[in-house]
Amino acid sequence: xxxxxxxxxxxxxxxxxxxxxxxxxxxxxxxxxxxxxxxxxxxxxxxxxxxxxxxxxxxxxxxxxxxxxxxxxxxxxxxxxxxxxxxxxxxxxxxxxxxxxxxxxxxxxxxxxxxxxxxxxxxxxxxxxxxxxxxxxxxxxxxxxxxxxxxxxxxxxxxxxxxxxxxxxxxxxxxxxxxxxxxxxxxxxxxxxxxxxxxxxxxxxxxxxxxxxxxxxxxxxxxxxxxxxxxxxxxxxxxxxxxxxxxxxxxxxxxxxxxxxxxxxxxxxxxxxxxxxxxxxxxxxxxxxxxxxxxxxxxxxxxxxxxxxxxxxxxxxxxxxxx
Amino acid sequence: xxxxxxxxxxxxxxxxxxxxxxxxxxxxxxxxxxxxxxxxxxxxxxxxxxxxxxxxxxxxxxxxxxxxxxxxxxxxxxxxxxxxxxxxxxxxxxxxxxxxxxxxxxxxxxxxxxxxxxxxxxxxxxxxxxxxxxxxxxxxxxxxxxxxxxxxxxxxxxxxxxxxxxxxxxxxxxxxxxxxxxxx
Numbered sequence: 170x171x172x173x174x175x176x177x178x179x180x181x182x183x184x185x186x187x188x189x190x191x192x193x194x195x196x197x198x199x200x201x202x203x204x205x206x207x208x209x210x211x212x213x214x215x216x217x218x219x220x221x222x223x224x225x226x227x228x229x230x231x232x233x234x235x236x237x238x239x240x241x242x243x244x245x246x247x248x249x250x251x252x253x254x255x256x257x258x259x260x261x262x263x264x265x266x267x268x269x270x271x272x273x274x275x276x277x278x279x280x281x282x283x284x285x286x287x288x289x290x291x292x293x294x295x296x297x298x299x300x301x302x303x304x305x306x307x308x309x310x311x312x313x314x315x316x317x318x319x320x321x322x323x324x325x326x327x328x329x330x331x332x333x334x335x336x337x338x339x340x341x342x343x344x345x346x347x348x349x350x351x352x353x354x355x356x357x358x359x360x361x362x363x364x365x366x367x368x369x370x371x372x373x374x375x376x377x378x379x380x381x382x383x384x385x386x387x388x389x390x391x392x393x394x395x396x397x398x399x400x401x402x403x404x405x406x407x408x409x410x411x412x413x414x415x416x417x418x419x420x421x422x423x424x425x426x427x428x429x430x431x432x433x434x435x436x437x438x439x440x441x442x443x444x445x446x447x448x449x450x451x452x453x454x455x456x457x458x459x460x461x462x463x464x465x466x467x468x469x470x471x472x473x474x475x476x477x478x479x480x481x482x483x484x485x486x487x488x489x490x491x492x
Numbered sequence: 493x494x495x496x497x498x499x500x501x502x503x504x505x506x507x508x509x510x511x512x513x514x515x516x517x518x519x520x521x522x523x524x525x526x527x528x529x530x531x532x533x534x535x536x537x538x539x540x541x542x543x544x545x546x547x548x549x550x551x552x553x554x555x556x557x558x559x560x561x562x563x564x565x566x567x568x569x570x571x572x573x574x575x576x577x578x579x580x581x582x583x584x585x586x587x588x589x590x591x592x593x594x595x596x597x598x599x600x601x602x603x604x605x606x607x608x609x610x611x612x613x614x615x616x617x618x619x620x621x622x623x624x625x626x627x628x629x630x631x632x633x634x635x636x637x638x639x640x641x642x643x644x645x646x647x648x649x650x651x652x653x654x655x656x657x658x659x660x661x662x663x664x665x666x667x668x669x670x671x672x673x674x675x676x
Contacts, residue, residue, distance in 0.1 A: 174634070175666040177673060181611045182634060188608025189635075191526040199526075199543045200518060206548060 205420070408438040415450045424457035445471060449480040456488035464489035514551055521567055522547075524636070528571040531631030533619055538578060545574045561645045564638065568646035572628050579624075618668045622661075625649065629657045634665070 174182065403411075415430035431451055434443075448471040455464035468489040471478055484490060525546050526539065534542045549570050557566055615635070619627050625647060632643040633654070644654045 174662050175669065178662075178666045178669045181614055181669055184608050184611035185615050186527075186635060186637075188612070189527045189530055190523045195526065195540075195543075196519075196522050199522070199540060199547065202540070202544050203518075203547045203551070206544065207551060 209420075403437045408434060408443055411437070412443055412446055412450065415454070416446075419450060419453045419457060422457065424454040427451075427454035427457075445475055445478050445480055448474070449478075449483060452484055452489040453487055461488045514554060517550070517554065517563075518547060521563065524564060525567055525571055528568055528631060528636060529575060531619070531627075531635045532571060532575040533616075533627055534575050534578065542571075542574055542578055545577070546571050549574065562642055564636075565642045565646040568628075568632055568636070568638070568642075569648070572624075572647065576624065614669065614672055617672075618665055626657060626661060629654060630661050630665075633658050634661060 173179075411430050411434040415427040415434065418424065418427035418430060427450060431447055431454070434447065448467050452464045452467035452471070455461075455467060464487065468484050471480065471484065522543070526543055529539055529542045529546070530536075546567070550567065553570075557563070619630060622630060628647045629643055629649070632638045632646050633640065638646065640651060640654050640658060643649075643658070644651045647654070649657070
């Protein structure tokens with residue numbers, strides 16, 4: 170190139186080049202945030218990997234009816250679809266938080282929101298759009314087409330062994346004592362009074378009835394004869410969204426919001442699916458609020474539910490760790 | 493940077509053509525991506541977000557990088573895409589981000605920093621007059637010092653166009669600097 174910059178222009182360019190580097194704290198800060206966001210992706214991947222095992226465990230305990238287990242496996246085995254769902258859930262969490270927040274953190278989350286809205290149309294790679302792409306190629310073969318929600322059979326047909334009265338809370342068959350019967354530790358939602366409907370749904374969950382509503386879109390769930398299905402019951406997708414909102418709230422330091430999201434999830438989807446995740450998130454939120462005793466109680470529930478839970482390590486590192 | 497390896501990077505992509513692990517890549521090239529984003533006109537207030545986006549893309553796509561182009565041009569092209577997406581988002585959402593156009597408080601000689609700030613203000617006012625493509629060429633070739641061939645790869649332009657743009661940009665920038673000097 171024959172044409173050169175003038176000496177003055179060269180001097181300006183040289184000075185800009187000499188002073189445009191980031192500071193060390195910029196580099197460290199961005200790395201931390203990248204790690205956090207990758208961490209969200211890895212959590213989803215861990216969850217995805219753990220689901221089939223937990224369904225099997227649920228089937229052994231009788232909390233996931235056999236008739237439901239196979240379609241559930243098929244549904245959750247569709248790794249890319251679940252990955253997208255999970256990503257959607259994470260992003261919806263960001264949206265939910267972004268809409269209701271303020272200040273610097275709100276701005277960060279709104280950036281995420283902008284990413285979500287743009288992701289499908291962007292010709293360039295959307296960094297946060299596909300956790301499945303960020304993770305190594307999944308070994309799971311994608312399930313073709315839509316996995317239909319299994320035909321929801323009336324509750325008594327699915328769980329014939331369980332006597333049906335809903336309002337009366339029978340002892341859960343495979344779990345240890347229900348919370349209400351446990352004298353010492355307070356129930357996790359004790360600080361948030363439950364409505365009679367919620368109590369009824371909780372009872373239904375203990376009977377293993379709630380799992381059906383997780384499999385079918387809310388609209389497709391036929392009200393059971395026992396009246397356990399509420400008009401506002403939600404499916405797996407929405408449950409994931411609520412859970413991810415709660416987890417995002419914990420991460421963002423608004424643990425009170427996290428408990429609200431969890432309460433809403435509990436109210437609207439009293440199923441067994443995601444139960445470990447609910448308990449872990451609750452424990453972490455309670456830790457953040459300084460409610461150590463309740464956090465430990467949540468941990469104990471998790472241990473009763475799944476002694477080999479993959480989340481034990483996470484809880485060990487929190488205030489709910491071993492006393 | 494003395495950071496311990498994170499479990500997050502167990503998801504580190506398999507590196508084929510690229511030989512550096514992700515973290516080493518980050519440490520070696522973060523400054524380049526940061527500078528590039530600034531040269532591309534990303535507002536200071538959004539630099540953090542933009543840099544995160546760039547490195548998330550790098551993390552996701554590093555395994556696919558086949559070494560057919562220079563690493564720097566690959567990173568530069570990612571930065572261009574991220575900047576365009578941010579720009580599109582800003583436009584769509586009507587968000588006006590306040591632009592502290594001076595360089596962030598530095599860590600060196602205050603006099604040099606002041607000089608750098610003044611120089612940056614001058615350059616910034618110039619690149620604000622450019623369209624996206626010219627801004628990318630200016631950043632790659634004149635500020636970052638990439639060769640014309642590398643600039644062509646990074647921007648997706650053909651080589652003759654890049655030569656032409658570089659010449660034109662040099663002329664324009666010379667005039668811009670002279671005019672500002674005259675004003676002051």
